[in-house]
Amino acid sequence: MRIVADFHVHSKYARATSPRNDIEGLAEGAKIKGIDVMATGDFTHPAYFAEIKSLLGDGADAEGLFPYKGIRYILSTEICVIYHNSEGKLKRMHHILLVPSIEIAAQVNDRLAKYGKLEEDGRPMLKISSVAFAEEMFSISPDIVIMPAHAWTPWFSVFGSIGGVNSIEEAFEDKADKIFCMETGLSSDPAMNWMLSKLDRITLVSNSDAHSLEKLGREANVFDLERPTFKNIVDALKTRKGFTKTYEFYPEEGKYHYDGHRKCNVLMTPWEAAQKKNMCPVCKKKLTVGVMHRVFDLADRKFGYKPKDAVPFQSIVPLTTVISKTLKKPDTSRFVKEEYDKLVRYFGNEFAVFESDAEKIRLATSASIADSILRVKTGDVKWVPGYDGVFGELILSDSSGSATKKSVDKKQKSLDDF
Ligand SMILES: [Zn+2]
Ligand SMILES: [Zn+2]
Structure with missing residues (x-):
C-alpha cells in the first residue's frame, strides 16, 4: 500500500503560522497534496493538544495513527533545545518527535514543561541539551522517535554553521545510537548528505515544515507498507525496507543553499566565500554560511557517491x-x-x-x-540559488534569469561546477 507521509508541520499555535493550520485545515490540505499520513505538529502546545485529543480521540484501535476525514494523523511536534556544550559554546537545535499514543504525548508534555514554557509557542524553546532531551524521551518510551530537524540550516540545526555540531554523536553522545533518522531540510537533498560516510547509518527523511496549507508536502516520504501503522512506519525508517523514495525540493530552492548576506545583496558559492574567508565584501562582517558550504566542510566523499542501501529521491518543485x-x-x-x-x-x-x-x-x-x-x-531546470534566508529562484526559460546573479544548471551539476 502506497503511503505518502509528511512528519513535520506547524499549527496555528506556532509563530508565523497560518490560522488555517489545525486538525481540520491540515486534513484538507493533505488531501489536495496527496498526503496520506500527516503530522499533527505542535502537540506540546496545551491548547492544541486539547484540540488533538477532542478531535482524534484516544486512538486506541488506530495503532499509533489517527484516522480523520480520509487521512491519518501521526502525533508529531518540533522542539528547540538551547544549551552550552562542555566548552561553553552556545548550541541551538531543532528536533522532531514522533510518538505512538496520546498517552505518551501527554507524558512527553509533562516532562518537557520542566524545561520551558510550552504554551508560549507551538515549537517551544527548552533549556536542555540534546543528550539530556534524548534521555528524558527514551525513559518515557523506547518507541519515541527523535529526528533532528532541517539538519543543515545555519541556525537551529544539528549541523548548522551557527549553533550546530559536527556529528550526531557530538550532539547525542551515548544516546546517538538511538537516533536513526534525520530530516535533510529544504536546502539539502540526499545526494549532498551521501557525501558524509558517517551518515550512512542514518535514514534521510524529508518533510515540509509547512507554516501554511499551501506549503504542505513540499517535501515528503513515500512508503510501501502492508498497513499504515506507527510501528510499520518506524520499522521502514529503521530498516529502509518499504521506504520507496522521498520527494525533494531542489536544494538550490532552499533559503540557505549558498553563502551570502541578504541585506548586502551578496550571494556567493562556498568556494568564493572560502576564498574571502567567509567575510562579506560589502559590510565586512561574517557571511551567513549556507548548507552547501557546511556539507562540503564535513564531507569525506565526492559528490555523486550513492551508498548502497540509500533511499532514492525525486526532485520536484x-x-x-x-x-x-x-x-x-x-x-x-x-x-x-x-x-x-x-x-x-x-x-x-x-x-x-x-x-x-x-x-x-x-x-x-x-x-x-x-x-x-x-x-x-x-531535472532540466536552472536556479538562482537561495542564500541567507532568500528562497532560490526557478528559471525555466533558457534566456531569462538575473544576469547579475549566478544560476546553476542542474544537468551539469558536479563538485567542480560550484
Ligand atoms: Zn525547525
Ligand atoms: Zn554584508
Whole structure:
C-alpha cells in the first residue's frame, strides 16, 4: 500500500503560522497534496493538544495513527533545545518527535514543561541539551522517535554553521545510537548528505515544515507498507525496507543553499566565500554560511557517491511555483490558482501530477505548463540559488534569469561546477 507521509508541520499555535493550520485545515490540505499520513505538529502546545485529543480521540484501535476525514494523523511536534556544550559554546537545535499514543504525548508534555514554557509557542524553546532531551524521551518510551530537524540550516540545526555540531554523536553522545533518522531540510537533498560516510547509518527523511496549507508536502516520504501503522512506519525508517523514495525540493530552492548576506545583496558559492574567508565584501562582517558550504566542510566523499542501501529521491518543485513561473504571474494570482485547481482535479492530487507520464500531463493542461512540469520531472531546470534566508529562484526559460546573479544548471551539476 502506497503511503505518502509528511512528519513535520506547524499549527496555528506556532509563530508565523497560518490560522488555517489545525486538525481540520491540515486534513484538507493533505488531501489536495496527496498526503496520506500527516503530522499533527505542535502537540506540546496545551491548547492544541486539547484540540488533538477532542478531535482524534484516544486512538486506541488506530495503532499509533489517527484516522480523520480520509487521512491519518501521526502525533508529531518540533522542539528547540538551547544549551552550552562542555566548552561553553552556545548550541541551538531543532528536533522532531514522533510518538505512538496520546498517552505518551501527554507524558512527553509533562516532562518537557520542566524545561520551558510550552504554551508560549507551538515549537517551544527548552533549556536542555540534546543528550539530556534524548534521555528524558527514551525513559518515557523506547518507541519515541527523535529526528533532528532541517539538519543543515545555519541556525537551529544539528549541523548548522551557527549553533550546530559536527556529528550526531557530538550532539547525542551515548544516546546517538538511538537516533536513526534525520530530516535533510529544504536546502539539502540526499545526494549532498551521501557525501558524509558517517551518515550512512542514518535514514534521510524529508518533510515540509509547512507554516501554511499551501506549503504542505513540499517535501515528503513515500512508503510501501502492508498497513499504515506507527510501528510499520518506524520499522521502514529503521530498516529502509518499504521506504520507496522521498520527494525533494531542489536544494538550490532552499533559503540557505549558498553563502551570502541578504541585506548586502551578496550571494556567493562556498568556494568564493572560502576564498574571502567567509567575510562579506560589502559590510565586512561574517557571511551567513549556507548548507552547501557546511556539507562540503564535513564531507569525506565526492559528490555523486550513492551508498548502497540509500533511499532514492525525486526532485520536484511545488506545482504553484511551476505554473506561476510559466505564466509569469505571481503565485497568489487567480490564473495560477485556476490552473492549479484544474490540474489537481484532473489528477486527484498534486503528487499524482508528478507521478504521471508525459502523455497524460499534455492532455491535462496547456503546452507551456506541461512543458515546465516535464522539465521539472527530468531535472532540466536552472536556479538562482537561495542564500541567507532568500528562497532560490526557478528559471525555466533558457534566456531569462538575473544576469547579475549566478544560476546553476542542474544537468551539469558536479563538485567542480560550484
Ligand atoms: Zn525547525
Ligand atoms: Zn554584508
